[in-house]
Amino acid sequence: MDAVNGLSHRSRFGHRAWWVAAAALLAIVVAGAFSTLPGLLTGPLHREFGWSRGSIGLAASANMVLYGLTAPFAAALMDRFGIRRVVVVALLVIASGAGLTTVMTTAWQFTLFWGMLVGLGTGSMATAFGATVTQRWFVRRRGLVTGVLASGSVFGQMVFLPALSWTVDHHGWRTSLVTLVLAACATAPLMWLMLRDHPADVGRAPYGAERLVPKPLPTEGAGRRAVAVLRDAAGTAPFRLMAGAYAICGASTNGIMWTHFTPAAHDHGMPATTASSLLAAIGVFNVIGTVASGWATDRRDPRRLLAVFFALRGLILMCLPLLMSATVQPSMMVFVVTFGLLDLATVPPVIALCREFYGDAGAVVFGWVGAAHQVGAAMAAYGGGAARDAFGSYTPVWVTLGALCAGAALLSLLVRRASPADRSAGRCLTAVDHL
Template identity: 40%
Template sequence: MNWASRLIGGRFHYGWLAVAVTFLVLLAAAGTRATPSVMMVPLEHEFGWSRATISLAISVNIALYGLMGPFAAAAMQRFGVRPTLLTALAVMGAGVALSSTMTAPWQMVLVWGVMVGGSTGVAALTLSATVVNRWFSARRGLVMGILTASSATGQLVFLPMLAAIAEHHGWRPVVWVVAIAAGVVLPLVAFLLPERPADLTLRPYGEPADAPLRTDHSKQNPLAIAFGTLASASKTRDFWLLFFSFFICGASTNGYVGTHLIAMCGDYGLSEVQGASLLAAMGIFDLFGTTLSGWLSDRFNSRVLLFWYYGLRGLSLIYLPHAFGIDFFGLPLFAVFYGLDWIATVPPTVRLATDVYGKEAAPVVFGWVVAGHQLGAAFAALGAGMLRASLGTYTVASMISGGLCLIAAVIVLRINRRPREAAIQAV
């Protein structure tokens, strides 16, 4: 990595290369997380598994993905970003490849739920927050927006291709493509992602030239770091406001639309490729929307931004069941409004967490907030599957999801309204 630093030295800050590597890691993880939505219908046809059964594995995956966040952030503080990430990528690739042999629902729960869910939880939003806080003092919102947008780009790159493979060749070739993608990013992390700017005798981007170099690493057990930070943060009102608003965020994105939209399109006579293409189109708009959200969060009140994001998302979800009945503008209109808003909530939420709890503790605090996000996603993935199985339609699930977003729009206005909480010191 020193050779890479010398090569680009004087041209631009190495932090931008660290961001590029992290972006690719998050992209591969996003493609992996999106894969079960492509596999849902083929698995239903081959094994006769119900959508509720498949949704159970997906909900376990989503829950572990979120619950791993604070422990992953703590492990990065204790052991380093690179070794933690390399271990997770190896487990993720192995788990995806192993799933090609599954023949029973419990195997899908074990592999896609436990192995893939836990490992992708390391290559997630807490990784973004850690990299941003270590490498940048300026433009943090913009960089967080770029990294968050990698989830949308993962959909854009993988979903239409994976859906086409599943439609013409079955679901097993799909998992091999995803496993190879996980393997490709391993050497990039190994050779191009330093722990901190100080390892290259650099300061974070935007930090004064006379600022001291930070090389300290926590010596505490990751469990102590994670639970100690939770104990401190959970005593504050802002933590619970962040937690429950992000619970609703997860329920209305990854859990509902990300998991069930392709299957929902099938209910209205659209093919898997058409459903995946709709998600990919939303990914294009989210790529712009989330990056713009990061830029805006550097300049405007994050509470107000979140109010508009959740409110518009709620209205678009309430509109969704009606969109299928409108010939030309129905689904495209939904794709534009929902896509621009998909995960635009992340940069201002990270900004609020950093403002309230301090730069060092923020990644771990945000990890617990992301746990709420994924618990909400797991709740919606399973709940929407059960509602579809019992009612034969997703309409009720869409209305519930939209209503929750309108509640979140009100909740976020109360975050960080009182005098600033004392920053939590990283354990």
């Protein structure tokens, strides 16, 4: 019995699934670093080229839309060509887009290079990528692993943001972009060596499975499959409810915070480097909150978790205009901790619901739900800049997004649980008839 227990212990912690998850986490961390740049570039680009905040926000919006729209197609491409190939190509596309951004001279080039190329590359390593890895390699600990991988993007922001902010201040914005280009290029060969597409490739069962799982045949017509999954899912109420709530999620997180928090704090006299450090601190608690959310998702009703997360986020966003000042006050640190814990905590419950309702297509469905997230983020990125230009303040933006989060909490509660029969068949149980 001791020998068996020892073997079980070694198998648990030496399983190849954990190494694949670690490799996926590294790729997500590097890709996540690129999302920190728009907030840091707004001031320098405005001063150097004279571009309005709205035009700069347009490039960030294009980036976010493509980030979201790419995810479901990338998940389908992973079914067709494998995880490893898609991730390596995505890293090279990101490096190309960021490198070309350093030689741009017009706003439309910023939209093309940063908005389109970087958006396509980072979208291929969005949370749908993490959902694909988790679904293939794990049977047990799915919620926990999902939380860890989902936190990787913000962890990348946390790791790179202070250094990038310092680099922008002391060596210019182009140097900060070159730093990220080198990071992406260095990560690509590591992904080719470390990632594997399926447990069957190394003769192992998924973590927590009792037997080997055959590797499915490559899925032909990845684009057609992604569109077909959207068509089928869009006719169901849970998808529409989750997409609506997740659009608000995107608007109230990376859409506004990672693009406009630093300029908003600077409006109140706070140095950009200090505001960037606050965003990095949010990233620290983001990791904690997302992992804790994954742990809770393994044990609690995902719908109720979502409702609580949205309600609390809305409340603290409405309070944010009262907390802004030239210096970091204790009340701002309370905001940083609370918002950080809630920021990406919505990801594990939504992935769990997509898997519950849509079975093997859950990763692709989540990619489409994530697309709604990024559409909401893009609207906030552009609308936040436009509102600042029009009203001279970000206050109306914070209050509006706080109110929308209350609506997202209600949408989350409208999603009903799938029955055991529907769950085993991977079919969707409509939540609200003829919604």
